[in-house]
Amino acid sequence: MPVAARARLVLAAATSVVLVATGCSSGGGGGGSGSSDAGKTFSYQSSEPQNPLQPANANEVGGGRIIQNLFKGLVDYDPSTAKIRMQVADKIDTSDSQTFNVTLKDGWKFHDGTPVHAKNFVDAWNWGANPANNQINSSWFSDIEGYQDVHPAGGKPASDKMSGLTVTDDLHFTVKLSHKVSYFEYKLGYIAFSPLPDGFFKDPAGYGQKPVGNGPYQFVSWSHNTEVVTKTFPDYQGVDKPKNGGIVFKMYTTSEAAYADLQSSNLDVMDQVPPSALANYKNDLGDRAIDAPQGAIQNIGFTLYQGDWSSPDKAKVRQGLSMAIDRDVITKTVLQGSRKPATAWVAEGVEGYKDGACGDFCKFDPARAKQLIQDGGGVPGNKLLITYNADGGHKEWVDAVCNSIRQNTGVDCLGDPKPDFKAARAAITSHQLNGAFRTGWVQDYPLNANFLSDVYRTGAASNDFGYSNAQFDDAATKADEAASVADTVSGYQQAEAVLPSGMPAIPLWYYRTNSGYSTKVQNVKFDSFGNPAWTQVEVKG
């Protein structure tokens, strides 16, 4: 997911509304484990979904979290190891990294009782790829052969079926891609690839309000702005059988309100404690506090498309600026330990993460920083503007980074706030800036390719820098064509090794999940997506 997810999370938290009663009793004492009741539900902090609840339409946390519990795709990721594991798929075979033969497990059912068959996947993907259906995630299907016919850049689609998808029988189908993507199965864990029941296609809007999926939880009700109630689906066939009776997603306007409710056990698990509580939450919650790594990174990107920054010499300036930032101090003080200094462009915990890929350039060294900036001919005009969105809580660290740069190199560095996320994105994507901007990446799937291919490849959708490096592109292409995921991973590590020389973006730090849970639940663990292992949460009896 987009960097957007994080910024949007903050936005959503700041804007949605809420309420609701989960009629519940007060809980027992402190942390320790005790007996649990598999029939009881727990509540989770959420925000009102911004789109109808359709899998290919959820790219923000409010709707995304609900959908990932209502639907289950071919594969998902083990919450503790972030490794891929088979769910509806029995196996996914490929001999050439381009044609994938999918075998489904027998016995999976949708919540309405109909079986999950190959056509449910194929139909769902075709439907999601069709621009007429206005699905935000439709570009996820772009690897599949025939996507261009269904989803042309402009004009009428030539077809409503992607030619690369072929149903063999109820439990088998093949996916042919338009090019080699050795790690395609990793992408399949994204919610956009969920199957849809036959009934969905007759009334997509209705199903968007009352979704019917095949996941561990089934939809019960959606009181807008208040709560979405789910309950455990008894026929769920996945490897992660729920240990609780369901999840109630309570909508909160502010994380402060959610935190107040969490402390009084009116809310069971929350997303991220509010910034105001960061300093104290471990004291407040004791062993119910959570501090876990997340597959997300914060960067400062540069406008390599501008004459000022395009010359190869300026790479030295960017390396120097990176070395002038005291990441240790900023993460500890301004960010109160909620981030961990980055040493690579891929977040920690992601498959293929290589500690120290950034080398010395991510180490604080003011003397060398100054030297490098001088060698590179200095920052244009000796002034650096870092553009960011003022509604995402970024001001403090941008100012701290600027202070660090100013004190250590004498470069006049200033934050350049845009009023909100939309405005900042508009300025960044329309290439109106000249200097630096806040950017970042939240994993779509826990594989290093996601952090590299989607961001630094020439012309990649999220390459907002205008970075283009033949060496990087070659390495990435080779990695995509590798025979196994393991080879892909090492291929992308080679691609990542190219980045320090051009330094299109300065890695700052990795996100962490700073959260907690109430006295009523136990066994709450967060995965690298920043989500709890939903099905493993136990509600005390």
Added chain:
Amino acid sequence: MGSYVLRRVLQMIPVFFGTTLLIFVMVYTLPGDPVTALFGEKAADPAVVASIKHKYFLDQPLWKQYLHYMGNLFQGDFGTSFTGRPVSDIMAGAFPVTIRLALLAFVFEMILGLALGMLSGLRRGSVQDTLVLVLTLMVISIPVFVLAYIAQTVFATNLGWVTPTVQDSYDLSQLVLPAVVLGSLSLAYVARLTRTSIGENLRADYMRTAVAKGLPRRTIVLRHLLRNSLIPVITFLGTDLGALMGGAIVTEGIFNVQGIGNVLYRAINTKEGPTVVGIVTVLVIIYLVASLLVDLLYAVLDPRIRYA
């Protein structure tokens, strides 16, 4: 009187058009594109963007969008939000909550405000008077979110009388605390206005006459003094009802009340034109009606005022 009311109602029509147009233009000129923003930091897919824009009529010039919106509005269609929910549904869910919250706050500030104002106005310089002045000064000088957090900490976290946030927005009893916080600032104004107004009228000739006539004190205070002193207070209260509804954003946020303030705030952030225009239009109408009622109340309070 009838023709006066009619004239006032007719005056609302241009105000209605003016407001909707103004809000429409303002939402339109907010920076950033709402459809592109739906994609977050992922690059927006041009085909999907075009399709969504077409669906919501956003691919048309502003004036066409406005005409289209007004055309639908007169057929009772407030438009659709990006979630696919009709705006009328969204308003039907949120307005009752905010109306309850605002009315509770209104009743609280009116009753307590008038009582405190009379208490201190009738006994100027007394201990009660000083106490009321000091207390109201404190309330006026503390920002409402500070009051809200204090109330939340004291009554929920420390005393445990209520839950920190409202668990069911439709439950009146749970709205009491947010309403008290919401109404506290206006309460201070009402008390001080009443005090000043009563102080002035106490020295009026008609008061001396009433006392000289030997009327019972109760009649003097309630029928003569209070009635004459209420006009500035009523003016304030009338406009305040609208302000309470539109200004509940902070309180609604802290207590997690699912009212109009929060819906509006979120809609502005996501630049959802139909939702913003719909809500603001209804708020404007409420405001207009409230001020009309206030004007009519003047005549009831002061028989010398006649509307022809």
